[in-house]
Amino acid sequence: MTSKLIFALNHMVAPGLEPAAFFALCRELGISDVEIRNDLAGNAILDGTPAGVIRDLAAENGTSITSINALQRFNEWNDTRQAEAIELADYARDVGATALVLVPVNDGSGQADGERQRNVRESLTALKTILGDRGVRGLVEPLGFEICSLRSKREAAAAIADVGGLDVFRLVHDTFHHHLAGEPDIFPGMTGLVHISGVDDPAVGVADMRDPHRILVDAGDRLDNVGQIRALIAGGYSGLLSFEPFSPAVHHLADPQAALAQSIEFIRSRV
Template sequence: MVIGSERFCVNRKIAPNLTLENFFRLVARCGLSKVELRNDMQGGKVTDNLSDTQLNRLATEYNIEIVTINALEMFNRIEDKATLLKKAETLLKQAKAINSTAVVMCPDCNAGDQRSDTQKRADTLTALQLLAPLFKHYNVKGYVEPLGFGSSSLRSSLLTQSIIRDSAAPYKIVLDTFHHYLTDTAQQDFDAQIQIDQIGLVHLSGVEESLAKEALTDEERIMLSDKDRLASISQVHNLERLGYQGTYSFEPFSSQLNNWTESDIEREIRQSIALLQA
């Protein structure tokens, strides 16, 4: 199976200790051109200490396309709608300023959440409808990422797809192979119900740890391997079979990444691509 290099993307989470320029240079060295930036890196700013103009200049120099900013967190907590709208607008202004195609939206994962499943669904729908005019105004796409943790208020891609449909707004789904694995969605149900054209992005990582599934966290997420419990490679093959032609973004999370050198990162990216194209 051949997936063109133009369809691969690298999430900045893989390079917590690199400057943005070094990150862009590394991505380009791997023969890739797409990245995801984040607002949860050290320093808390999407552009680090760079101005929007400086970042845009670097993106042009290294031929980098910013696919998303990750993320508008807890987007489906609507107790304080004014604060939610302010957070969203701040991120959307940033996305527009640096030519980011989309903003990723993540649900609340508070283990103490007392809302019923019905209320969580209703609040998610309300939030999507509330935020839709802002996304339209800034002409930035909204990518909703269900998180498979047991504490998550929005776990499955099929549920997310249903709520997006009810919102009547043009959001798309981020399908994450780690979170999809955690949900235990039956393969037959997924294949029969998923609308492939509603997937805006796929996040890839791998897990080799032997912990119980319910005990897995972001800490166990590394890059792809032939020992991957998530079967991310098989998930990709299935998505391709179903007709997905979008972007795959490598998004490992483990604290191991703090010790990776640029050479380590480049090796892991190249090895993961090779496994997917084998």
């Protein structure tokens, strides 16, 4: 089964690296797929670097940009969101990215039954045209936090089907958020990307886990990344496993290449 594992790096593994250094890190690890972000200060995309420059830097290092992470509050559709979506979709197309990650509202609003389903369908209907016209896939990422307006992959999958969006949209299976949501179904056939990170702090309860707890996957992992990956593969998933740790402990590693190589080897040895 290990031969099916294809790893990717989200720029969140080393957010302090400039794009050229990040792509070089991928090359040194033998990783050919990356996720770039639009929320890293002093870095592409926020610093205004043209898409063509980033595309060329990636190509020089033998890397392909699989996604931009992310259109935030995607399920709160308004004129501002539409403008953001168009700008990011244009950038994704021009940088050669295959997809744009779509992150839901995560502040406790928009959670009411009926309201949240309606909001998702409204947004997906609009995004289907914006993304489809540019040849960019939308990756819907439910978040497991109790305050999130879209926690359930089942609800997301139903909304995608209802708007006729199967040609444009897929789900993100994030191992951290899947564990927090407590939803047993994994939808491997609807999954377009998997985000992996671990939590090994024994003192934090599941309901209190937050992004800063998210480290590289190791033997102390409490999220059962190995079990989740095994289940996804058994269900037919053959796509990317993208490292997305948010812990400052990971961001400040002196040798991220060695730490990532160790985590990759750990996962390969157990899946």
